[in-house]
Amino acid sequence: MKNGTFYLEKDSIVHDVDPLSKLLFVFVSVGVTYIVSDHSFVLGVFAFTLLLLLLGKVLRYILPIIGLSIVLIFSIIIVQGFFHPDRSTLWFTIVSVPIYKEGFSYALLLTLRVLNMVCAFGVLILTTKPDDLVQSLIRKGMSPKIGYVLLSVLQILPQMLAVTGKITDAQRSRGMETEGGLITRVKSFIPLLTPVVLNSINDTRDRSIALEIRGFNSTSERTFLHETNHFKYGFVIKILLAASLAAVITWRIFL
Amino acid sequence: MRKQSMWSLKFSTAALVLIPAAIGINYLGKLFAELLRLPLWLDSIGTVLSSMLAGPIIGALTGIINNIIYGFTASPVSFVYAITSGVIGLVVGIMAYKGWIASIGKALVLGLVVGVIAATVSTPLNILFWGGQTGNIWGDALFATMIAHDMPQWLASFADSLVVDVPDKIATVLVGFLIFKNLPKNLTRMYDSRSEIDRL
Numbered sequence: 228m229k230n231g232t233f234y235l236e237k238d239s240i241v242h243d244v245d246p247l248s249k250l251l252f253v254f255v256s257v258g259v260t261y262i263v264s265d266h267s268f269v270l271g272v273f274a275f276t277l278l279l280l281l282l283g284k285v286l287r288y289i290l291p292i293i294g295l296s297i298v299l300i301f302s303i304i305i306v307q308g309f310f311h312p313d314r315s316t317l318w319f320t321i322v323s324v325p326i327y328k329e330g331f332s333y334a335l336l337l338t339l340r341v342l343n344m345v346c347a348f349g350v351l352i353l354t355t356k357p358d359d360l361v362q363s364l365i366r367k368g369m370s371p372k373i374g375y376v377l378l379s380v381l382q383i384l385p386q387m388l389a390v391t392g393k394i395t396d397a398q399r400s401r402g403m404e405t406e407g408g409l410i411t412r413v414k415s416f417i418p419l420l421t422p423v424v425l426n427s428i429n430d431t432r433d434r435s436i437a438l439e440i441r442g443f444n445s446t447s448e449r450t451f452l453h454e455t456n457h458f459k460y461g462f463v464i465k466i467l468l469a470a471s472l473a474a475v476i477t478w479r480i481f482l
Numbered sequence: 483m484r485k486q487s488m489w490s491l492k493f494s495t496a497a498l499v500l501i502p503a504a505i506g507i508n509y510l511g512k513l514f515a516e517l518l519r520l521p522l523w524l525d526s527i528g529t530v531l532s533s534m535l536a537g538p539i540i541g542a543l544t545g546i547i548n549n550i551i552y553g554f555t556a557s558p559v560s561f562v563y564a565i566t567s568g569v570i571g572l573v574v575g576i577m578a579y580k581g582w583i584a585s586i587g588k589a590l591v592l593g594l595v596v597g598v599i600a601a602t603v604s605t606p607l608n609i610l611f612w613g614g615q616t617g618n619i620w621g622d623a624l625f626a627t628m629i630a631h632d633m634p635q636w637l638a639s640f641a642d643s644l645v646v647d648v649p650d651k652i653a654t655v656l657v658g659f660l661i662f663k664n665l666p667k668n669l670t671r672m673y674d675s676r677s678e679i680d681r682l
Contacts, residue, residue, distance in 0.1 A: 299617035348558035412518040435495040
């Protein structure tokens with residue numbers, strides 16, 4: 228989180244797609260894998276998502292993001308695989324541990340869905356600059372104030388982390404214990420957090436004054452720094468996505 | 483200055499800039515909890531604090547935006563829990579307004595209520611998205627034991643969320659309450675829509 232986001236500046240066809248289409252893609256891609264419970268279909272969607280990552284030249288950067296969800300994935304495999312209630316068909320046995328077909332089949336489906344979810348979001352967050360996404364949303368009618376809030380988090384976090392380092396050092400130099408038994412560690416939580424909290428809430432006062440001076444509450448229509456939209460293929464992609472979602476829902480209902 | 487209800491959608495600038503700060507506090511709470519190897523997440527202190535300061539709407543917005551930003555910068559899985567975070571902000575905001583942060587005893591009750599509600603909201607999400615787990619080792623061990631004893635999935639999943647969320651939210655609300663009570667008056671007054679003093 229230190230350097231803001233996962234965004235990678237590259238020159239690719241996926242980078243050229245407008246952010247809202249990619250946002251829609253995430254919802255459709257995740258949605259269809261939960262609408263249809265078929266292994267090969269979900270695998271197909273996942274493969275398509277991976278293809279987009281490949282086209283966006285960001286395929287290998289998805290690995291650390293998947294790594295963040297690895298605990299959840301392991302938990303799915305172990306809990307659903309070994310303890311699923313419908314365990315009846317014995318698949319095979321590893322060192323006298325029975326492996327049941329139903330549980331693992333369900334675990335595989337869930338794992339594919341989670342992987343697809345993480346990778347679909349990966350397509351969006353690896354190839355879209357947050358500024359562009361927020362600006363697109365504002366153009367579509369989102370409040371510019373909410374837009375400011377979204378983007379300012381990314382600026383404030385590194386600042387707060389810097390202050391945190393100073394405060395941790397200062398408190399340690401005063402003899403605060405951060406190692407040892409649970410009670411000792413619990414006790415040092417409040418003295419570590421409170422100064423940063425006070426500091427950052429105090430900063431909000433200055434920030435709000437500065438913003439109001441610069442016309443944050445102005446009711447006149449906002450203009451954009453970059454008036455032209457340099458993204459392509461938006462309309463076609465949105466139509467295609469809507470059509471595939473409709474097709475999948477029809478398939479689910481009639482088959 | 484006209485009195486505003488807690489549901490007002492007219493946000494003051496101070497209340498809006500509180501949101502990013504609160505999200506930062508969420509992140510730091512989690513960071514310190516990990517640094518000190520505490521067995522809790524403590525990742526919604528900022529959400530709770532912003533609800534106490536500026537009411538349920540700002541609290542809910544903080545929660546939702548927090549998980550969206552987390553999705554972008556930390557882990558995409560947290561998008562799913564944006565609803566839970568939003569509800570946490572909402573509940574704390576309403577109950578704080580109704581006087582449930584008057585004393586530490588009441589704050590404990592508030593923490594308990596928030597924990598149970600958070601677990602209730604998370605359970606359908608956990609079942610829908612990953613078959614019932616939370617990704618927390620202790621909770622999932624309980625989940626596996628209950629499933630293995632042929633208890634219904636929703637009950638096991640709810641128990642899983644409950645053992646994880648209730649202690650965490652009680653601790654979170656208590657920390658938020660302690661910080662809130664110790665904030666200087668000139669800071670808290672800035673967000674108080676009921677105060678007589680003209681806001682910024």
